[in-house]
Amino acid sequence: MKVLLINPAHKGYYFRLGAIYPPLGLMYISSVLKRANHPVTLIDMNVQPFDWQKFDYSDFDVVGISVDTPRFPLAKQIALRAKNHGVITVLGGPHATAEYESILKEGICDYVVLGEGERTFLQLIESLERGEPHPQIGGLAYLSEGEVFARPPEFVQSLDELPFPDRENVKLYKTKFCGQPATSMITSRGCPFDCEFCSASQFMGRRIRERSVENVLEELELIKKMDYGSVIFFDDNFTLNAKKTIELCEGMLKRNLNFRWWAFARADELLNREDLLEAMSKSGCKMLFIGFESAEDKVLKEYKKGLSSSIAFEVIKLLKKYKIDVFASFVIGALSDTKESIMKTVQLAKKLKASIVQFSILTPYPGTRLYERLKSKILSKNFSLYDGTHLVFEHPNFSPSELKKLFVKAYYCVYTSPRMIFTRGIPFLLKLLKNRGKDESYDLRFGET
Structure with a gap:
């Protein structure tokens, strides 16, 4: 057909x-x-x-x-x-x-x-x-x-049985990383964690299914032949199996696959694993996306994140030792969040001195436990608003417009710092303000109403 x-x-x-x-x-x-x-x-x-x-x-x-x-x-x-x-x-x-x-x-x-x-x-x-x-x-x-x-879904148990993704039209993408043409791939499926706001464990299952290192290296060699110099690993948790990650990094070095790459990781998996970070750095890892989410432990507990905010600086220090940049992600608008706790999170984001900082507004996506918990408080079923930049449920402490203003102020506060303003700040803020709604205007000074 x-x-x-x-x-x-x-x-x-x-x-x-x-x-x-x-x-x-x-x-x-x-x-x-x-x-x-x-x-x-x-x-x-x-x-x-x-x-x-x-x-x-x-x-x-x-x-x-x-x-x-x-x-x-x-x-x-x-x-x-x-x-x-x-x-x-x-x-x-x-x-x-x-x-x-x-x-x-x-x-x-x-x-x-x-x-x-x-x-x-x-x-x-x-x-x-x-x-x-x-x-x-x-x-x-x-x-x-x-x-x-x-009928319930049946997960592919042996990922090596799948052919490589059809990359016939990937040249249409202009994505770059470290100045090199970049493409994406995965080495595993599933996530054993069950964060309140994430549907990954429901969609892909909580049991990790991994491709063999040899299978991943074969795809990397194919990508190299297509003149890509960078790779983005979209596994939900690339560093979960440290032993296998090290083996993959060693394989990349042996085959002279000189990629610049980044991946997603959890902060707690990187502590006391200098062997892992050293292998990643040597094989070309230049950045890790890490969800720190909040400066408040009560918020992290609400998110079922299974982390403490106290490890953030330790992890950043360790990554800097191995010259790995950080893409730090934060989620504001937890039910227990207040303006003060959000400001505390923004200050943490500034002090971490990550290369890139992302803020998102807590969003109850269908398929998550958060959605089931907030069903009766949903304000809008216009799903185009479920993009991480709008408040779509009745919040105990904020109206949608109030939280949206804090969201924009958070970006402004981080990207106008002396460290960021001339490298990433000006281009990013121009795009952010250009893409705001026509009826949106903001006082961008934190602490002001």
């Missing part, structure tokens, strides 16, 4: 500030389908012109659309348009997995793929070819005679 895969455009702050990466999920599905001799076209609307309103979807048998929460409104319109052309439509991704019942009952699509999509999507295509409209497939949901039928 002829398949069209679509990655809807993202218009949120972080994407408008340049955070655009290839859609690995769809790229894996594309490779699996092509290996089974199904013709596939993959469109990423973030980097490719695609007029979804005028496009003739009837040229395809099946249209598959990947969707997270802020992109759901656009994904819904595309799906309905495809259905109107008589094409079988399939939604997948974190939001579709969490909200599959309402999506199917609303008639937005024909099928929803739950969780990981490679095997389920392929099995669905093969069943449709055999004329089976209601296949009994793990990880598939559909509506029949007004009733939703769904």
Whole structure:
């Protein structure tokens, strides 16, 4: 069957500030389908012109659309348009997995793929070819005679069995890191932690499934041949298995894979692991994304983060020793947050002297425990606002506009520091202010109303 895969455009702050990466999920599905001799076209609307309103979807048998929460409104319109052309439509991704019942009952699509999509999507295509409209497939949901039928997702246990992501169109991406063309990849799936605001453990499972080091190195060699000089590892927790991470770093050195790379890590996994940090640094690690989240331990406890804020400076000091920069992430707007606790978090962000600082507003994404806890307090179901820059639930201490002002002030406070202003501050703040809503104006002095 002829398949069209679509990655809807993202218009949120972080994407408008340049955070655009290839859609690995769809790229894996594309490779699996092509290996089974199904013709596939993959469109990423973030980097490719695609007029979804005028496009003739009837040229395809099946249209598959990947969707997270802020992109759901656009994904819904595309799906309905495809259905109107008589094409079988399939939604997948974190939001579709969490909200599959309402999506199917609303008639937005024909099928929803739950969780990981490679095997389920392929099995669905093969069943449709055999004329089976209601296949009994793990990880598939559909509506029949007004009733939703769904089987729980089945995780791919041996990731080495999957072909490498389809990188046919990755040259369209202009992402750079350390001045080098960059692309993304993963070495594992799953997250054993269960942070209140994160859906990773629900979507990918809490058991870590790892690719073999040899398999990862083979993909890195392929990427090198494509003239990439940088890699971004999008594992939810790249350093969880320190022994394997060290083995991978050593393999990169032996094969002269001279990448500059960054990854995601937890602060507590880096303490007392100088062997790990030394191996990472030697193999080209230049930055780690670390979620410090808050300066208040009561907030970290609320988030179920399993960390103490007291380790932040120790971790930063250790990383600087090995010349690894830090991308520090913080989440403001916890139920226990006050203006004073947010100011304390902002001051921590300044004092850490991280290379990049990111603030997000606490957002109850469907599929998280936070969403279930706050269902009765949700202020808006306009999912385009669920981008980490808007307050979408009734907060005990802030109105949406009050927290939005604190959010912008937090960025201003950090990026106008003498250390940041001439390196990252001016370009970043110009983009941030340019992308604010037309009706938004702020007094950017912290401590002022």
